[in-house]
Amino acid sequence: xxxxxxxxxxxxxxxxxxxxxxxxxxxxxxxxxxxxxxxxxxxxxxxxxxxxxxxxxxxxxxxxxxxxxxxxxxxxxxxxxxxxxxxxxxxxxxxxxxxxxxxxxxxxxxxxxxxxxxxxxxxxxxxxxxxxxxxxxxxxxxxxxxxxxxxxxxxxxxxxxxxxxxxxxxxxxxxxxxxxxxxxxxxxxxxxxxxxxxxxxxxxxxxxxxxxxxxxxxxxxxxxxxxxxxxxxxxxxxxxxxxxxxxxx
Amino acid sequence: xxxxxxxxxxxxxxxxxxxxxxxxxxxxxxxxxxxxxxxxxxxxxxxxxxxxxxxxxxxxxxxxxxxxxxxxxxxxxxxxxxxxxxxxxxxxxxxxxxxxxxxxxxxxxxxxxxxxxxxxxxxxxxxxxxxxxxxxxxxxxxxxxxxxxxxxxxxxxxxxxxxxxxxxxxxxxxxxxxxxxxxxxxxxxxxxxxxxxxxxxxxxxxxxxxxxxxxxxxx
Numbered sequence: 001x002x003x004x005x006x007x008x009x010x011x012x013x014x015x016x017x018x019x020x021x022x023x024x025x026x027x028x029x030x031x032x033x034x035x036x037x038x039x040x041x042x043x044x045x046x047x048x049x050x051x052x053x054x055x056x057x058x059x060x061x062x063x064x065x066x067x068x069x070x071x072x073x074x075x076x077x078x079x080x081x082x083x084x085x086x087x088x089x090x091x092x093x094x095x096x097x098x099x100x101x102x103x104x105x106x107x108x109x110x111x112x113x114x115x116x117x118x119x120x121x122x123x124x125x126x127x128x129x130x131x132x133x134x135x136x137x138x139x140x141x142x143x144x145x146x147x148x149x150x151x152x153x154x155x156x157x158x159x160x161x162x163x164x165x166x167x168x169x170x171x172x173x174x175x176x177x178x179x180x181x182x183x184x185x186x187x188x189x190x191x192x193x194x195x196x197x198x199x200x201x202x203x204x205x206x207x208x209x210x211x212x213x214x215x216x217x218x219x220x221x222x223x224x225x226x227x228x229x230x231x232x233x234x235x236x237x238x239x240x241x242x243x244x245x246x247x248x249x
Numbered sequence: 250x251x252x253x254x255x256x257x258x259x260x261x262x263x264x265x266x267x268x269x270x271x272x273x274x275x276x277x278x279x280x281x282x283x284x285x286x287x288x289x290x291x292x293x294x295x296x297x298x299x300x301x302x303x304x305x306x307x308x309x310x311x312x313x314x315x316x317x318x319x320x321x322x323x324x325x326x327x328x329x330x331x332x333x334x335x336x337x338x339x340x341x342x343x344x345x346x347x348x349x350x351x352x353x354x355x356x357x358x359x360x361x362x363x364x365x366x367x368x369x370x371x372x373x374x375x376x377x378x379x380x381x382x383x384x385x386x387x388x389x390x391x392x393x394x395x396x397x398x399x400x401x402x403x404x405x406x407x408x409x410x411x412x413x414x415x416x417x418x419x420x421x422x423x424x425x426x427x428x429x430x431x432x433x434x435x436x437x438x439x440x441x442x443x444x445x446x447x448x449x450x451x452x453x454x455x456x457x458x459x460x461x462x463x464x465x466x467x468x
Contacts, residue, residue, distance in 0.1 A: 050394055050395060054355065054361075054399075055314075055355075055399065056313075056353060056354055056355025056356075056399050057355055057358075057361045057364070059353060059354075059415055060353075060354050060355065060361070060365070060407075060415065060417075061361060061364045061365055063414060063415050063416065063417075064413060064414060064415055065353075065409045065410070065413045065414060065415045066413035068413075074361075074364065076358065076360065076361070076377075077360045078358075078359075078360030078361055078362075078363045078364045078371075079360075091413060095313075095314060095317060095318075095323070095353060096314055096317070096318045097312065097314030097315050097318055098314075100315075100335075100336060102336050103336075138308070139308040139309075139334065140307070140308045140310075140395050140396055141395055142334065143398050143399065144313065144314045144398075144399055145314075153411060153413070154322075154323045154409040154411070155411065156411070157322070157324075158322040158323045158324035158349070158409070159321060159322050160317070160318070160321045160322060160323065191318055192318065225364050225365060226364075228363060228364050228367070228368055229364045231368060232360075232363060232364065232368070
């Protein structure tokens with residue numbers, strides 16, 4: 001289910017950041033062009049940025065540790081920013097946070113802008129701070145992010161392991177936006193990626209219009225919790241959001 | 250399952266502070282560097298939803314994801330260093346009779362209760378409301394809703410399966426079990442004693458917690 005033809009497509013090089021707003025009814029496809037990419041992502045309600053992606057609610061509402069097709073990304077207000085309507089990869093991480101200046105310097109050494117220009121070693125936390133500040137967000141507004149294409153397993157005793165081979169070249173994930181959402185993203189490395197060199201993997205970003213949510217929608221009915229999450233979101237879209245019914249359901 | 254239990258040598262009679270926190274209530278205070286805080290699960294299987302802030306810089310606060318990533322383990326136990334968003338150690342777990350604690354499940358809220366249980370649960374009391382009341386009643390601290398992020402659930406057992414599932418299991422805790430933390434710097438501690446009435450983990454019966462504080466010189 002790839003949605004309709006692309007409205008816009010762009011390649012984000014590895015180690016970069018961007019932000020944009022997705023209206024309800026839009027679809028975002030992320031494509032791991034070369035394999036092994038990471039996309040750090042945070043989501044906010046552009047009408048009230050105090051409403052934001054909440055990883056613990058997302059996990060506990062769906063009794064999951066990973067994110068994949070059928071899962072929805074919840075705000076702290078019991079609503080759904082977007083649902084994962086397709087996923088060729090099968091496992092995305094939302095519990096390991098993002099890389100920091102300290103982590104990048106310790107693992108790969110610091111590469112200054114002065115010397116390396118845009119080949120410097122940007123980190124995920126600074127990337128989020130730069131994009132967030134454009135909307136009035138700061139350090140206090142950062143929270144647990146999604147790491148698209150990242151797989152981190154937990155053993156029985158809780159020990160974490162990162163699977164560097166999780167995402168092949170051409171791997172993709174499709175997000176259908178259920179309410180207007182501010183999207184902050186970066187392509188800095190997953191914080192548990194231990195490669196010798198700073199990983200610099202590009203990601204293709206494609207915007208399109210999503211097909212309407214059907215009566216047998218996989219995400220709505222993947223769990224009884226999600227039917228209630230969609231009901232909350234629909235009420236907001238009809239009565240509380242600026243755009244009003246962003247689309248017919 | 251490998252667990253690490255470590256009892257404390259501290260005597261309640263030597264504590265400089267001692268208070269019972271009823272279910273549905275909050276406790277907020279500042280711990281000085283090297284003071285030790287004990288949280289007691291008085292009747293068993295209660296959840297102490299807890300947040301920490303660097304008292305000198307509230308934006309530098311407990312980070313569940315940095316903590317589990319840097320210790321390479323999803324569970325908190327004796328020895329776990331509680332890291333901040335800036336990578337600083339805020340506190341360390343120095344005694345623990347339970348064996349493991351959760352930091353993935355977050356706090357309950359009226360809104361997430363609508364999703365988890367039923368839309369009509371929206372008006373029930375929740376940890377998030379207790380957190381909001383705490384920071385609103387203590388607004389001199391400068392904390393607000395944006396500062397209330399992903400907490401620790403002391404005494405909660407949330408096992409992760411190898412295929413990526415998450416379950417809410419019966420607690421490993423019991424009456425009188427406790428966890429102790431030593432402050433690595435001056436920190437604000439905010440605890441909500443969870444009022445959740447919909448989760449079988451506490452047998453639908455939230456019960457009191459007790460907090461005790463010792464000064465470093467009694468050690």
